[in-house]
Amino acid sequence: MGNHHGHHKSADNTPTSFGSADNASRKSIPRNGSANDLQEKPLDQMLPVERLTKILTEKAQTEDNVNGVTQNVFYRYLFPKYPQLADKLFKYFLENSKSTKEYIPTSSFRQQCEKYLAILDDSVILDIWVKMWSTFSEEKGSHQMTSEQFSALLMCAYVVSMDHYSGGPQMCLSINKTLKAVVDGCFHQKQSLSSQYVAHWLADNVFRLLLPLHRYAVHSIATAWRLIEQNEQPESTGVEHTLPMTPTGLELTTPVLEQSGPFGQGKNSHPHLLTMSMSWLLAGALPALYSRPQRASSPNSSAAGSRRTSAGLASVSFLSKIACAIPSHWALIYDSDENGLGANRFLHHVLGYKGPTLVIFKVENNQKFCIASPCEWKESHHYWGGEGASVFQLLPKFQLLEKGEEKGQKLIYLNTSVRGYPQGLRAGSDPRAPIITVDGGFEKIEWQKIPYYIETIEVWGCGDQVQRERQLEVKKWEVKEAEKQRAVKLSAADWLDHPDRYLLELAGRPQYHQNQT
Structure with a gap:
């Protein structure tokens, strides 16, 4: 995939700059579209797109008897586990290739892959993926997206991320509620919106949500030729592949129960406010500071381990980083249901944690809010928390209420x-x-000038494990110091003038003299 990085400003322009090695290799490759011309160059000297184009063209000639790339071959050998993703991406390539047939000619397919791999602008990526799931309206002369199409796009992005979660493929039980909150926050009970408006809304509220989906598609296009060479018929054997360039993992209709991991249940078997799907959503809405994931493993990592090569192992780690948008290192540092609700309990468990944090409030009428702090919490009569701080409404609809975009902007106050x-x-x-x-006793929260009683508060630490361990060490030291203060021994002379002695005498305790036994 690194051979295709270039400077690019729009989705329709071809890359204009490549490395010197790329230029040298590309000059020696014929640019016409026949499969015979592709065979003139040794396969091991071709660029990844050239290799993929040659292989898929040969498969289409054998299976569909056409000289090009068909949708069936594109789906079976590139995205066998994600038929909807394969369908949308193939139609996007077909439309941009201006082909009048049901398949993409060889040269056009190669060009479309090169254009797609060269896209670097995040706003262009959002526009492309939203248009893939939308429908062109002749009446309005633009692409229109319905709420159902938007929900399907979000679900596709979520499933790809869940299939590469560090704990293995799984599904969150509250995913439908989470997706509905996002759809309601964007559509405001409307049936359809322009694709441009939806893309802008995503850029303003969850700007990183679809980027892992794009990176996964890029990775698959750039590296799938390796797996195809090793597995001549990836779907017919019924064996799931272990190399990550294949989109293996959950079937779309096979949910897995939510586990008791970082986003499962608490000690008293009550569900956490921050569910797996909500953590995926917040990771897409917050800067990368909050969601630096730990090294994750690829799904189905235990199957057929003997078939995995050293190159495949390196690709496992790489794909996990680009495709998994769910942080596995977030740790619960305060839960009011277990630690008690109140300002002093909040301060005791939260102060001293030096990493970024998420404070989740659940209030009346099943409403949820989130305050994201990029730095350590502190008591002060001044505002703090600038760039990276955010305020969200999570339920019943999801929306970014405000975020700190400038270094001098202050959003958080705690006194x-x-x-x-x-x-x-x-x-x-x-x-x-x-x-x-939030009032001084942490009992009520006011939003839009309406007070609500607080039911539960959770604080999640988004720093690394070392920051959490240091906080716990400091708290252990504080407890030991408090125990030492309680066990201070007084001399006889100090006890004679100690105020506790007079209180005991007033309560009726007899006096003891030195000559008494």
């Missing part, structure tokens, strides 16, 4: 001790009209 200043927690750049206000 429980300084007199003369507002007590409690606040989020919002305008101190006179904060978006969210």
